[in-house]
Amino acid sequence: MAKVRLFIDHPLAAGQPVPLAAAQAHYLSGVMRMRQGDEIAVFNGHDGEWAARIVQAGKRGGELLALDQTAPQRNPPDLWLLFAPIKKARTDFIVEKAAEMGVSRILPVQTDFTNSERIRQDRLQAHAVEAAEQCGGTFVPTVDDLAPLARLLDGWDASRRILWADEAAAGPFDSMAGLPQGPWAVLIGPEGGFSQAERDRLRACPYVNSISLGPRILRADTAAVAALTLWQASLGDWKA
Amino acid sequence: MAKVRLFIDHPLAAGQPVPLAAAQAHYLSGVMRMRQGDEIAVFNGHDGEWAARIVQAGKRGGELLALDQTAPQRNPPDLWLLFAPIKKARTDFIVEKAAEMGVSRILPVQTDFTNSERIRQDRLQAHAVEAAEQCGGTFVPTVDDLAPLARLLDGWDASRRILWADEAAAGPFDSMAGLPQGPWAVLIGPEGGFSQAERDRLRACPYVNSISLGPRILRADTAAVAALTLWQASLGDWKA
Numbered sequence: 001m002a003k004v005r006l007f008i009d010h011p012l013a014a015g016q017p018v019p020l021a022a023a024q025a026h027y028l029s030g031v032m033r034m035r036q037g038d039e040i041a042v043f044n045g046h047d048g049e050w051a052a053r054i055v056q057a058g059k060r061g062g063e064l065l066a067l068d069q070t071a072p073q074r075n076p077p078d079l080w081l082l083f084a085p086i087k088k089a090r091t092d093f094i095v096e097k098a099a100e101m102g103v104s105r106i107l108p109v110q111t112d113f114t115n116s117e118r119i120r121q122d123r124l125q126a127h128a129v130e131a132a133e134q135c136g137g138t139f140v141p142t143v144d145d146l147a148p149l150a151r152l153l154d155g156w157d158a159s160r161r162i163l164w165a166d167e168a169a170a171g172p173f174d175s176m177a178g179l180p181q182g183p184w185a186v187l188i189g190p191e192g193g194f195s196q197a198e199r200d201r202l203r204a205c206p207y208v209n210s211i212s213l214g215p216r217i218l219r220a221d222t223a224a225v226a227a228l229t230l231w232q233a234s235l236g237d238w239k240a
Numbered sequence: 241m242a243k244v245r246l247f248i249d250h251p252l253a254a255g256q257p258v259p260l261a262a263a264q265a266h267y268l269s270g271v272m273r274m275r276q277g278d279e280i281a282v283f284n285g286h287d288g289e290w291a292a293r294i295v296q297a298g299k300r301g302g303e304l305l306a307l308d309q310t311a312p313q314r315n316p317p318d319l320w321l322l323f324a325p326i327k328k329a330r331t332d333f334i335v336e337k338a339a340e341m342g343v344s345r346i347l348p349v350q351t352d353f354t355n356s357e358r359i360r361q362d363r364l365q366a367h368a369v370e371a372a373e374q375c376g377g378t379f380v381p382t383v384d385d386l387a388p389l390a391r392l393l394d395g396w397d398a399s400r401r402i403l404w405a406d407e408a409a410a411g412p413f414d415s416m417a418g419l420p421q422g423p424w425a426v427l428i429g430p431e432g433g434f435s436q437a438e439r440d441r442l443r444a445c446p447y448v449n450s451i452s453l454g455p456r457i458l459r460a461d462t463a464a465v466a467a468l469t470l471w472q473a474s475l476g477d478w479k480a
Contacts, residue, residue: 074455100462102454136457213469214342214478215314217376222340225465229453230473238454 004032004040005049005133007140008064012047017055018064025062028054041070043138048073075139076102077236078183080160081228083107084114084190085146086220093221094188095124098141099131101228102237105142107185109149112195121145149198158207162187165227166210167217168199176234179209184235186227188220244272244280245289245373247380248304252287256306257295265302268294281310283378288313315379316342317476318423320400321468322349324430325356325386326460333461334428335364338381339371341468342477345382347425349389352435361385389438398447402427405467406450407457408439416474419449424475426467428460 006028010018020028028034034054042052042064049071052064081098085091085108098106106128108119125143132140156162160183167189187202194202202208213226232238246268250258260268268274274294282292282304289311292304321343325331331348338346346368348359365383372380396402400423407429427442434442442448453466472478 096459097462100456100458101466102456134457135459212478214472214476216340216342217374218340219336219375222337222465225462226341226469229466229469232454233470236454238452 004028004034005136006040006042007129007133008042008044010044012042012044012050012066012069014066014068016066018042018052018066020057020062020064022059022061025057026059028062029057030059039067040064042066043132045132045138045140046073049138071138073138076104076141077232079103079228079231079236080105080107080183080185081188081224082109082149082152082162082185083188083220083224084109084111084149085116085119086114086191090219090221091119091124092127094224095127095143096131097221097225098228099128099137100135101225102137102232103141103186103228104139105144107144107152108146109152110146111149111190112198113192114190116146119146150201153201153205156205156207159183160185160207162202162205162208163227163231164202164208164210165189165213165223166199166202167193167213167223176211176230179235181235184231186224186231188224188227191220244268244274245376246280246282247369247373248282248284250284252282252284252290252306252309254306254308258282258292258304258306260297260302260304262299262301265297266299268302269297270299279307280304282306283372285372285378285380286313289378311378313378316344316381317472319343319468319471319476320345320347320423320425321428321464322347322389322392322402322425323428323460323464324349324351324354324389325359326354326431330459330461331359331364332367334464335367335383336371337461337465338468339368339377340375341465342377342472343381343426343468344379345384347384347392348386349392350386351389351430352438353432354430356386359386390441393441393445396445396447399423400425400447402442402445402448403467403471404442404448404450405429405453405463406439406442407433407453407463416451416470419475421475424471426464426471428464428467431460 043049051067055063081103164187278294283289291307295303321338325348404427
């Protein structure tokens with residue numbers, strides 16, 4: 001059975017008591033049927049993974065005792081994902097996949113063809129936490145609130161390059177070879193694609209590189225995993 | 241609005257009448273509110289994409305008239321996906337993703353750590369059809385029935401290489417560079433990984449190449465898209 005891993009928003013050190021929120025205490029005692037003295041793994045996003053013993057866990061909360069560090073902190077590369085939120089289930093999936101794939105920050109963007117007026121940032125952040133718990137990570141990417149793509153580009157720091165998965169790019173796959181190291185963001189469009197005005201603006205940005213993801217039209221969640229794979233395999237921590 | 245595309249199991253040629261099953265006729269008239277004279281796109285998996293006019297569509301069925309070919313037939317590379325079925329929703333996703341990514345045949349396999357005793361092959365095949373309809377493809381991958389991995393390997397044609405996404409592979413990402421062209425299969429393990437016996441057998445196969453997919457543990461559906469991306473970008477039709 002897979003090890004139980006919990007994200008804890010609390011400092012971790014040997015002998016450190018760690019309070020448990022009611023939902024986490026219920027998960028351990030009610031769902032996983034764990035009891036006092038059982039051990040789990042915890043992480044807080046910056047102190048690595050720790051073994052912790054259940055001191056008490058019930059309906060109203062509980063407490064852990066941190067024992068010792070079992071894995072060092074491992075942060076993902078300086079890679080952001082910009083994507084246009086779509087249907088709820090697909091949006092959840094994109095956040096989950098981004099966390100698994102090793103993205104440091106997730107930025108939902110409004111585009112000309114995006115329907116969403118708002119997102120549930122708290123729910124998406126919780127999905128990122130859950131994905132980190134399940135994929136064995138010690139880092140949780142930040143999920144930003146929804147912002148217009150045009151405004152993000154207005155204030156963009158040109159030292160961060162954008163890898164644009166351009167679903168309308170004709171012709172062959174553009175190789176990742178030769179792209180520079182450094183901070184990057186992957187940009188995935190909405191299901192209906194980008195508007196002509198958006199396309200013109202992206203094409204004119206000197207810090208934007210476009211790639212084609214093959215001859216078939218990929219759904220946004222598939223395109224996100226595919227583009228992040230290409231980046232991680234050639235510029236990211238899959239090579240490390 | 242996206243073009244309506246339907247897979248039709250019927251020959252397609254100019255002036256060819258095409259009978260509609262009740263479910264498809266209902267989809268066009270009841271769900272999409274289309275009427276006699278409206279045009280849709282159809283494909284049958286081997287004759288490319290055709291424009292077709294609705295002659296009649298109602299509750300009990302209907303008929304189209306094929307007009308002319310709007311896109312040539314495009315088949316994916318000779319690439320199979322072998323994966324161990326997991327929870328229902330994730331299994332559906334893997335089939336959907338495989339169709340989008342351009343796989344020609346999908347083989348669900350039983351492994352030592354697979355729980356599934358059986359799958360709903362018909363339901364998975366329907367998911368592959370739906371994915372082809374949505375991703376603009378003209379090809380539908382075949383979904384095999386569940387078969388034990390060991391038996392598949394017993395009868396394996398060694399001219400088809402296997403790219404094994406080995407979640408326990410230590411060390412750096414192994415580059416795709418230098419792998420030969422030809423028929424391939426991508427193999428994705430179950431969430432619990434492969435057994436030691438399976439690992440030993442795969443390692444001993446001369447036609448198996450393993451790759452690591454980075455330092456985080458990927459869910460099976462994420463791993464499938466990631467491995468297929470690497471294959472398509474270096475050996476498949478993304479370069480064409």
